[in-house]
Amino acid sequence: MNSLSLRLVIATTFVFMASLSCAFAVLVQEAKYGLFRVQRNSLTVQVDTLEDRLRATRGPPTLDLGEFAKEAGKPISYALLDPKGHVIESHGVRGVDVSPAVIERYDTDDPFGFSIERWLDPNSGDPVMLILPDANGAQRIVVTVTARDGYLVQASMPLIDSRIAITDIMYTFTEGTVLAVLLPLLLAMIAIPIIVRFTLKPIRRVSQQATEMEASTLDRRLSLDHVPSEMRGLVFAFNDLLARLDRAWRLQREFTANAAHELRTPIAALRAEVEAIVPAKARSILAVQFDKVARLLAQLLALAEADSRSIDAAGHFDLVTLAREVVADMAPAVIAAGKEIAIERSGDGEATARGDLGLAEIALRNLIDNAVRHSRAGSAIRVLIDGANISVANTGSDIPEDARKAMFERFWKKDRRTSGSGLGLSIIDAVMKRLGGTVGVASGEGTVTFTLGFQPPVPA
C-alpha cells in the first residue's frame, strides 16, 4: 500500500465504482417514477376524453367508450360513478367507489410505497388518483374525474411492477455501459503508473540532489525548479532543515578550529617552559610527544579547514607546480625520517586541475605525510603526476578490500597501537569531496598507491 501508483489505482477504481453506483441508483429511481408517470398520464388523458364525451350528452349519464371499448380491461378498465361516489357502470375490471371517506384514508397513508398524488377536488373537477390493492392483491392505479351533474368518470389499470421493469433496464444498461465504463477504467490502470512516474520526475531529481549531499556540502540547497506545487512544501522543509544543520555543523567545525587554535598557545608555553629547563639532550625524547600533540592540533585544524574553508571553486592550478612546492617544503622532513622522495611525470600533456589550490595543497601534504609514516625505512615515496591526477606511492603491505573504504573514516587506525591520530586520510577524503574530486587506494606487490583525482579544467 506504499506505492503511490497502487493507491491511485485503488482510489480511481473506487471513485469509478461509486459514480457508477450513484448513476445506477438515479437511473433506477427515475425508471420507477417514470413508469408510474407514464401510466398516470395515459389514464388521465383517457379519463379526460370520457369526461368530455359525457359532458357533451343529455339525459341519464352513460359511458361512451368509443374506440376504448375494445380495449376495456386490457389493461385499462373504465367506470361511471354516481355523485355519491358509487360505481354504477363498469367496463373491464369493476370500478372503485370513491367516497370522500376513501379519499381521506388513502390520502394520509402510503401503504404501497408510493405517495398518493392527489389533484382531487370534487368541486374543481381535477382528477383524483389512487393506488389500491385489487382483488388479486396486485396494485391498481385509479384516476377519477368529476364530469356532468356530480357523476364521476374513472379509468384504472394494474400498476406495472417496477421491479421487473428495473431489472430489465438494469440489464440493458449494464450490457451497454460495461465496455464504456471498464475500458476507461482499464486505461486509467495503465496510465496511472506512467503519469505517476512522469509527475514524480522532478521529485526524483530532488532525491538525487539530496543523495549527493554530504556534511561538507551543507551550504547547497535543493532546487525548486519544476517541482510540483504540492511538493514544494516538502522541499522547502528539507531546505530549511539543511540550513539548520548547516549552522549546527558550522558551529561544530568552528568549535573544533577554535579549540585546536586556543590549545596551541598554552601548549607552546608548556613546551617552551619544559624545554628551557631540561638539558638539550633530553629534549629529543620530549619532542616525540610534543610533536604528536602539535600534529594532532594541526590535523584537527586542517580537518576543520577542509570542511569550512571558503573556497575558490572556479580557480585553476598546475599540478606540477603544486607537487614541486609541497615536495620541496616536505622533503627535509621526509629525508630526516630516513626516506626518499621523488616527483615523476607521466606524459608531457597538460597537468592542470580545477578547484581551490589551498585545499589541493592540504590533500597532497596529508597524503605525503601519510606515506612517510607508513612506508619502510630507506624506501622511496613517489609522487606521480598524470593528467589531473596525483598519486603518492610508498612501500607497504596490501590493504584488504574491507579496509579500503573504512580507512577514510575519522580516527580509523589499522592498528590500535599505531601512534597516528587516524585523521590524515579523513582530511584527504573531506578535501577531495569539497573539490569535487576523488581519492582512491590501490595496493599490491609491496606498494600502496593513493590517487587524488582532481577535476580536469573546463575545455576553453
Place this chain on the structure above:
Amino acid sequence: MRVLFAEDDEAVGRATAASLTAAGFVVDLVENRDDALHALKTHRYDAAVFDIMLADGSGLEALAAARRSGLDLPVLLLTALGSVDDRVTGLNAGADDYLVKPFSVDELIARLRALQRRLGTSVAMALTVENASFDPISRMMSVNGDHVPLSRAEGIVIERFMRSLGRVVTKEQLAESIYSFNEEYTENAVEVHVHRVRRKLESSGARPSIRTVRGLGYIMVAESTS
C-alpha cells in the same frame, strides 16, 4: 647572533628566550608591536622572530611596515594559526620562514641558523656545516681542516647548498647560480657538477651529504643518515 623576539605570551617569550640565550644567542624580548619597531630602529639585529598576533596589532602589519621602510634582516614568523592561507599571507608580508606553535626550541634554533646562513648580512663569514666549511671570499673548502680543491662551478654549488642547508635546492636554482642567463646549459651539466661535489664530500669524509629529490632537485643534510 643577536635576535629580536616579539612575543606577547609571557610564558612562551620568557622560556624561549631563556633557551635561545642558553644556545648562545643574544635575545631582546619585547611584548608589543611598537616596542618591536622601536627596537629595530635603534639596534642592529641579525634576525627577528615575530609572533603573528601581538597585543597591539598584527605582527604581519608590523613586518610589512618594517619591510617598506627598508628593513632587510631575516624574519621568522611564529603563528598559532597555521592554515594554508595564513602561511601564504605571512610569506607575502615579507617573512623568510615561519613556525607553527607549539614549536620546538631546537627547530627554532636550526631555522634561525639556516636563515643566518642563507640571508645573513655578513656574507664574508665562513660557512660551516659539521666538519666541512667553505670560505666565500677565498672560495676554498676544507673538511676536518684539510683543503679540498674545487672548480669554480663546484664552489658555487657547495656555497649554494651550505647556505640552503636542510632545504631543497632545485636544478633550476643551481643552474641560475652557475650560469649567466645568456649561457646555454643542460640539466645534465648541472647533474654532473652536483655529482662531482658529492663525490668530493664523500671521499674527504665530510659529514654533510647531498641527497637527491628526484624530479625536483637536491637537499644538503648536515649528518648523513644512510
